[in-house]
Amino acid sequence: MYHHLHKDLGNLDALLDKVCTQGLDYLKTLRHRPTATEHQVSDNHGLREEGLGTEKALEWFNQKLEPIIVASSGPRYLGFVTGGSTPASIAGDWLATVYDQNTQTTGGEGDISAAIELEAIQLLLDLFELPDDFFGGFVTGATMSNFSCLAVARQWYGKALGKDYAKDGIRDKLHILTATPHSSSLKSLAMLGLGSRNITKVNTLPGNREAMDIADLETRIRELKGEPFILISSAGTVNTVDFDDAEAIAGLHKKYRFWWHVDAAFGGFAACSPEHKHLLKGWEQADSITVDCHKWLNVPYENAFFLIKKEHNLLQAETFQNSDAPYLGDPMENFSYLNFLPENSRRLKALPVWFSLMAYGKKGYREIVENAIGMTRIFGDFIDQNPDFELLAPVRLNTVCFTLSGEENQDKVQSFLTALNRTGKVFMTPTVYNGKKGIRAAFVNWMTDERDIVIITEEINAIAKKIL
Numbered sequence: 001m002y003h004h005l006h007k008d009l010g011n012l013d014a015l016l017d018k019v020c021t022q023g024l025d026y027l028k029t030l031r032h033r034p035t036a037t038e039h040q041v042s043d044n045h046g047l048r049e050e051g052l053g054t055e056k057a058l059e060w061f062n063q064k065l066e067p068i069i070v071a072s073s074g075p076r077y078l079g080f081v082t083g084g085s086t087p088a089s090i091a092g093d094w095l096a097t098v099y100d101q102n103t104q105t106t107g108g109e110g111d112i113s114a115a116i117e118l119e120a121i122q123l124l125l126d127l128f129e130l131p132d133d134f135f136g137g138f139v140t141g142a143t144m145s146n147f148s149c150l151a152v153a154r155q156w157y158g159k160a161l162g163k164d165y166a167k168d169g170i171r172d173k174l175h176i177l178t179a180t181p182h183s184s185s186l187k188s189l190a191m192l193g194l195g196s197r198n199i200t201k202v203n204t205l206p207g208n209r210e211a212m213d214i215a216d217l218e219t220r221i222r223e224l225k226g227e228p229f230i231l232i233s234s235a236g237t238v239n240t241v242d243f244d245d246a247e248a249i250a251g252l253h254k255k256y257r258f259w260w261h262v263d264a265a266f267g268g269f270a271a272c273s274p275e276h277k278h279l280l281k282g283w284e285q286a287d288s289i290t291v292d293c294h295k296w297l298n299v300p301y302e303n304a305f306f307l308i309k310k311e312h313n314l315l316q317a318e319t320f321q322n323s324d325a326p327y328l329g330d331p332m333e334n335f336s337y338l339n340f341l342p343e344n345s346r347r348l349k350a351l352p353v354w355f356s357l358m359a360y361g362k363k364g365y366r367e368i369v370e371n372a373i374g375m376t377r378i379f380g381d382f383i384d385q386n387p388d389f390e391l392l393a394p395v396r397l398n399t400v401c402f403t404l405s406g407e408e409n410q411d412k413v414q415s416f417l418t419a420l421n422r423t424g425k426v427f428m429t430p431t432v433y434n435g436k437k438g439i440r441a442a443f444v445n446w447m448t449d450e451r452d453i454v455i456i457t458e459e460i461n462a463i464a465k466k467i468l
């Protein structure tokens with residue numbers, strides 16, 4: 001055994017204790033850690049012939065890298081849609097690393113990690129009050145979830161034309177309808193050979209909405225004269241968290257032949273709030289659904305899942321089965337996760353989810369979701385009542401999309417945001433909405449509370465004073 005490995009093995013207690021203490025220190029000071037850094041990572045010296053051993057490697061990391069790691073898992077990181085990690089999810093994630101299982105097969109002959117994954121999916125269906133006619137699996141993020149769902153949609157489309165795209169490839173131009181898709185759905189279309197430009201844009205509703213105009217959708221469906229198509233709908237757009245009318249789409253789904261995919265990466269969590277779950281009404285009729293776990297479920301990266309109706313199991317296996325690998329068996333007879341999703345070997349991503357759902361239950365997640373919505377409202381009211389700013393859209397759930405008041409200040413939006421992010425007290429990300437430069441603040445972190453809103457609004461007022 002290499003001498004450093006041998007030494008590390010003998011010293012495991014002390015090493016892991018050290019890392020645990022360091023992790024605790026990070027978590028306890030997270031609220032005060034800067035949300036941005038201007039430091040760059042200084043150049044590395046390449047791979048050494050002789051390693052350092054873990055203790056020295058840790059010292060090196062702590063000297064060069066640890067001090068410039070930002071508090072993106074903390075309560076005032078409002079950029080993109082960035083969740084934190086609940087204590088239970090950290091426990092589950094640490095254990096997933098230690099146990100280092102490869103989630104491929106079900107119980108019985110193999111290991112039980114796939115059984116844990118199936119159980120976690122069941123807990124998620126309960127959380128979202130979805131029926132158990134969905135089959136689910138974990139992937140790295142909502143991008144891969146959209147990819148997985150649309151890959152099966154593509155196979156469904158081929159079958160509707162009497163073809164097997166998975167086996168023979170694809171030469172057809174598919175009809176894909178959508179109104180305000182997330183960029184990752186377009187990226188998925190690119191990766192799937194369907195073409196990110198090959199979409200038919202359905203109109204959005206009038207009056208500052210990003211949601212699909214259902215009447216226009218039906219007109220476009222009629223124009224297809226019975227040809228199959230894929231519909232990508234949104235349950236929570238990134239800019240303004242608008243929802244396509246799932247109930248109306250469910251009605252159309254009964255009438256016309258199409259694959260209905262719902263991207264509910266973070267909007268799906270509206271299901272946890274009695275006041276907001278109506279936004280998702282009808283989504284249980286979809287063929288496939290994307291939900292992210294590293295956003296509003298507040299488990300560590302990389303974590304998301306997809307749901308596909310069980311009636312499509314065969315299409316799913318046709319899409320993802322490992323061909324010409326007899327040792328993996330017939331996917332429809334011997335269930336193996338690796339024939340039902342894009343990645344073969346995977347870590348036990350279900351464990352942090354399982355832990356967090358077991359630890360906090362329905363009520364815990366209702367409070368996480370409602371707290372974030374409450375913080376969004378308070379911050380949205382601050383923007384709305386402040387003459388220096390204007391909301392670009394009404395606050396619908398957990399995002400405030402705003403800009404500086406006045407056309408003449410459009411040039412200052414970026415410098416305002418840069419100055420705000422440089423404070424290290426809060427982090428937001430830029431956007432463009434209705435042709436205007438804007439700023440987005442998304443609230444999904446379980447820790448955010450009123451104290452954070454006070455800090456954020458003070459910083460904003462101070463910078464507005466300087467810049468405007």
Ligand SMILES: *Cc1c(COP(=O)(O)O)cnc(C)c1O
Pocket residue numbers: 081140141142143144146182184185236237238263264265266292304
């Ligand atoms: C974040 C997001 C995605 C992409 O998710 P990743 O986890 O970054 O891959 C897809 N759709 C929506 C609506 C999102 O908000």
